[in-house]
Amino acid sequence: MKRAPYEPPTQSVFGQVVDAFLMLALVLVILYLPLLLGLAGGGTTVKTFDAPTWEALGQNATMAAQWEKLGFDPAKASEIIGKRFDYEFSWVALAVTALVIVGYFVGMLRWSEKEYRDVIAERFGDDAKADPRGPTA
Amino acid sequence: MVDVANVPGAAAPASAADSSSKRVALKRVLGPAHVWGLGVGIVLVGEFMGWNFAVGKGGAIAALTACWLAGILYTCVAMIDSEVTSTVAAAGGQYAQAKHIIGPLAAFNVGLYLVMAYTMLEVSNAIVTGDLIQAFAANMGLAGEVDKRAYMTLTIVFLAWLNYRGVLATLTLNYIITAIAFAAILALFVAVNPLTPGATVMHDQLLTGLPYGGLGILAAMHFGLWFYLGIEGTTQAAEEVRSPARSLPLGTLTGIMTLLIAATLTWYIGTGLMPWEYLGQAITPLYDAARLTGSLPLELFLFVGTLFATLASANGCINDASRAWFAMGRDRYMPVWFGAVHPRYHTPYRSILFFVPIAILFAVSTPLDQTITLSILSGLLGYTIMAIGVMMFRRKWPLGSIARGYVHPLHPLPAILLLGLCAVTYLAVFLGYGTQLLAMMAFYIFASAWFVLHRYKYCRRGDQFTMPWPKPKGY
Numbered sequence: 248m249k250r251a252p253y254e255p256p257t258q259s260v261f262g263q264v265v266d267a268f269l270m271l272a273l274v275l276v277i278l279y280l281p282l283l284l285g286l287a288g289g290g291t292t293v294k295t296f297d298a299p300t301w302e303a304l305g306q307n308a309t310m311a312a313q314w315e316k317l318g319f320d321p322a323k324a325s326e327i328i329g330k331r332f333d334y335e336f337s338w339v340a341l342a343v344t345a346l347v348i349v350g351y352f353v354g355m356l357r358w359s360e361k362e363y364r365d366v367i368a369e370r371f372g373d374d375a376k377a378d379p380r381g382p383t384a
Numbered sequence: 385m386v387d388v389a390n391v392p393g394a395a396a397p398a399s400a401a402d403s404s405s406k407r408v409a410l411k412r413v414l415g416p417a418h419v420w421g422l423g424v425g426i427v428l429v430g431e432f433m434g435w436n437f438a439v440g441k442g443g444a445i446a447a448l449t450a451c452w453l454a455g456i457l458y459t460c461v462a463m464i465d466s467e468v469t470s471t472v473a474a475a476g477g478q479y480a481q482a483k484h485i486i487g488p489l490a491a492f493n494v495g496l497y498l499v500m501a502y503t504m505l506e507v508s509n510a511i512v513t514g515d516l517i518q519a520f521a522a523n524m525g526l527a528g529e530v531d532k533r534a535y536m537t538l539t540i541v542f543l544a545w546l547n548y549r550g551v552l553a554t555l556t557l558n559y560i561i562t563a564i565a566f567a568a569i570l571a572l573f574v575a576v577n578p579l580t581p582g583a584t585v586m587h588d589q590l591l592t593g594l595p596y597g598g599l600g601i602l603a604a605m606h607f608g609l610w611f612y613l614g615i616e617g618t619t620q621a622a623e624e625v626r627s628p629a630r631s632l633p634l635g636t637l638t639g640i641m642t643l644l645i646a647a648t649l650t651w652y653i654g655t656g657l658m659p660w661e662y663l664g665q666a667i668t669p670l671y672d673a674a675r676l677t678g679s680l681p682l683e684l685f686l687f688v689g690t691l692f693a694t695l696a697s698a699n700g701c702i703n704d705a706s707r708a709w710f711a712m713g714r715d716r717y718m719p720v721w722f723g724a725v726h727p728r729y730h731t732p733y734r735s736i737l738f739f740v741p742i743a744i745l746f747a748v749s750t751p752l753d754q755t756i757t758l759s760i761l762s763g764l765l766g767y768t769i770m771a772i773g774v775m776m777f778r779r780k781w782p783l784g785s786i787a788r789g790y791v792h793p794l795h796p797l798p799a800i801l802l803l804g805l806c807a808v809t810y811l812a813v814f815l816g817y818g819t820q821l822l823a824m825m826a827f828y829i830f831a832s833a834w835f836v837l838h839r840y841k842y843c844r845r846g847d848q849f850t851m852p853w854p855k856p857k858g859y
Contacts, residue, residue, distance in 0.1 A: 253845045255716065263719035267738070269834065270718070274742060277827040278758065282750045287823060290816035309589035310659040316676055317662060328661045332441060332816045334599050344814055347825050351832075352768065358836055359487025364859065366488065369846030371855040 250368045294329040296321075304328050414625045419635025423618035424642055425562040429697035430610045431569060431650045432670050432690045433512045434756045438607035440664025441816060442600025444591055444655040449601045450608030450812075451651060453805065455644045458612040460802035461767055462636040463792040464774045465616050470628035470789025471777075472851060478616075478766060479708060483848050485777045488717075490769060491848075492835045493828060495712045497766040502705035503739055504759035505614070506543075509698035510536040510747040511755065513691065515667040520687050523675065536747040539698060544740045547702045550729040558700060561692040566646075568689025572674055573649050575682050576656065584677060585656025592660055605812035610756060611647040613763050615639055616770075617704070628789030667752055702736060709735040716843045717835070757817050761824045764809055771802040780856035 258266075281287040296303060299321040301311035305328070314324050438447035465478075472481045479498060483491035514532030521530040576584040594600050618636045625631045654669050657676045666672050674686035710732035713722030726733040746755055775796055783791060792798060813821045 250846075255842045255844055258719065258842050260721070263721045266719045266839065267721070270831070271742065273827060273830055273834075275745075277823055277830065279746065279750070281819060281823050282746075282754050287754060287817070287820040290818065306659065307589060309586050313590070313658055313676060314662065317658070317672060319662075324662075327665055330665075332596065332603065334596060334603060334815050336815065336818070340818060341811075341814060344810075344818060344822060344825075347822060347829075348810060351825055351829055352772070355489055355493060355832060356486070356772065358832075359490040361487075362489055362840065363487030366845050366848050367856065367859045370849045371859070 250365075250372065252369055253365075290333050292331050292333045294331070296325040296329060299325040414631065415627075416631040416635040416638070419618045419625065419631050420639045420642070421559060423615045423636055423639030424566075424646075425558055425696070426614040426617045426700060427612055427639075427643055428562055428565055428646075429509065429693040430613060430643075431646055432565070432693045433668060434508065434610040434752070435607060435647065435650065436654060436663050436666055436669040437753050437756065438604040438610070439655070439660050440753075441596075441606060441812075442602075442604030443593065443595040444651070444660045444663070445594055446596070446600040446604040447608070447655075448648070448651050450604035450606075451611050451647050452644070453605055453808075454608035454611055455640060455647075457609070457767070457802060457805040457809070458615055458640050459637065460798040460805070461616050461770060462618075462640055463633065463798045464770055464802065466628075466632040466636055466790045467788060467792040468770075468774060468777060470625075470632050471786065478770065479711060482769065482773060483715075484851050484853075485773050485780065486769070488840060488843065488848060489832060489835060490773075492712070492717050492839075493832060494766060494769055495708055495717060496828065496831060497762040497769075498708040499705050499712075499739075501613075501759050501762035501766070502701040502708070503743060504746070504755045504762065506540070506698045506701035506705065506739075507743050507746040507750075507755045508752055508759060509694040509701065510539045510743065511752045512667055512694050513539045513698075514747070515752075516671060516687065516690055516694070519668060519671070523683070533748040537744050539695070540740060540743045540747060543695070543699050543702050544736055544743075546699065547706065547736050548726070548729065548731060548733050550726075550731045558696045561696045565689040565693035565696070568685050569646065569650065569670065571685055572653055572670060572677075572682065575677055575679060576653055576673075578652065581656075585653065587652075587656045590657075590659060591655060595660070599815070602808065603812050603815040605809050606760065606815070606817065607753075607756070608812075609760050609763065609809060612640065612643055613760060615643065630790075633790055633792075665753075702739075705739060706732050706735040709738065715848065717839065720842075754820065757813065757820055758824065761813060761821065764806060764813075765824075765828070767802060768806045771799040771806065774799050780858065781853060782857065785857070786853050 301308075301314075301321055304321060304325055306314065306324075314320075319327075435447070435451070438450050441447075442450065468481050468485070469477065472484055477498070479491055479495040482494040514534075514536035517535045518530045518532040578585065581587060596603065615636065618632070618639060650670065653673050654663050657673045658666070658669070662672075663669055668690055671683070671686045671690050674683045677683075709718065709722055710725075712718040713720055713724075713732075713735065715723075722732070722735050722738065724734050725731065774792075778795060810821070
């Protein structure tokens, strides 16, 4: 026997506006602010060069020629060449990140399963044998 | 409209009488070539920008390795998605699939992944457009200073307006400008005289091995995904494909092969012309490569090609993101206000307009590698769910219980391989972009909590399952 359909409440226009702005705020606070404040993607080291030359920058004649065709002199290129990713990391940070990702998926799947059972119970019934053609759309 | 009583997605008929049920769907007119064109068209912009950040994370050799590893990841995605989409042939793509196979919270998250991935790709395209125009004006010696932020804003507003009006958001126009962009890549490849190494391309002088060692290969996998991100969009056309069992896997897998070849050619051109340190941070690498050939017509062609590729991609992204948001509004996963259609233009205009300020804000004030990373992360989360989803799909509806358009071979090997490669890519993003990875996870965790604690009470339960399938096994 199919479960009686759940009748959701009607959301007011004000409530909808609040919900929309809440999502906007989530994007801005969690994703945008770290970028704006330079907190994200900061895993780099910067090496500075005093009076750099192409040789000091580790560039051979071909590389130097290509840099120059692109409009760079050694001083300008040194800002790019001196910037490297820093792949040293804390194992604790890695473990926390892994835990967050796994926890997110486990939590999402478990909660989805709970909601899915409600959907199926309302659509097909809790224990009735299913119609092989399924529900009518 | 056609009768689809016995097409994939219908319950396997138990008797002749069962097959008498009728329903209607979109007309099936697309073949493998259309599917191929759709996939390559979506992804081609990845050859013009973004892929080269993989060079920055690990060096040129690492980027090529990452490109091929990512090719394996996307082959798994294509195999799995071909089976699921050719069976859940419903509008909404992965979002609709998650609703039917996993559950509402997962569907809500998948909908958000799609919206964020497309919106951040749109932002990335706008950034490249602004940078390209500024660089082109400077290279051509045009008087005055070009403010690239103005062009970024103009790109987003103009394309949003076109989508609002329902103009240009057509596959045909995107095909034409994508074809021009593809021709630009081929012209550049011919111009660098690839059969005569040393004449124009100088790999022997410019390749430097692995500047970060083996770890660089792992780290490069992060941007390696950019070579193919969006290829799974081919399966969105499942409802309109003549023979999903043949066309979807054939079109998608040949699309991946095409992109694998195009990506390798692009890598060959870029690394043979530019020092890896420059290439690893360039905003418009192919345009820069054209400049280095010294040919003005080629530089002009690559300027046009890059511009067209980014505009076509941004146009498609606005279209896809707004439709995903619209679908979530219609299902009440988001306020129903977003589920409205314009009375005159028949477009989801509120969903289109909602993302304009967000896109402009990100475009004018954040670096390209960061917006690309946000897009990649959302895609990556979606692939992880896809691997889990296909295992649940096979368990809930075993082979034979419903008619499948295509059954992918070697199950569950592709799903396990996909999960493994996703785990590698999370680690790759963690290297250098760990804070952003955690910020993205925090966003989806907060959004999920909001959905569970507040939003879901506005959703109808049974209405979320619309496929004509039998009850899933185990329920």
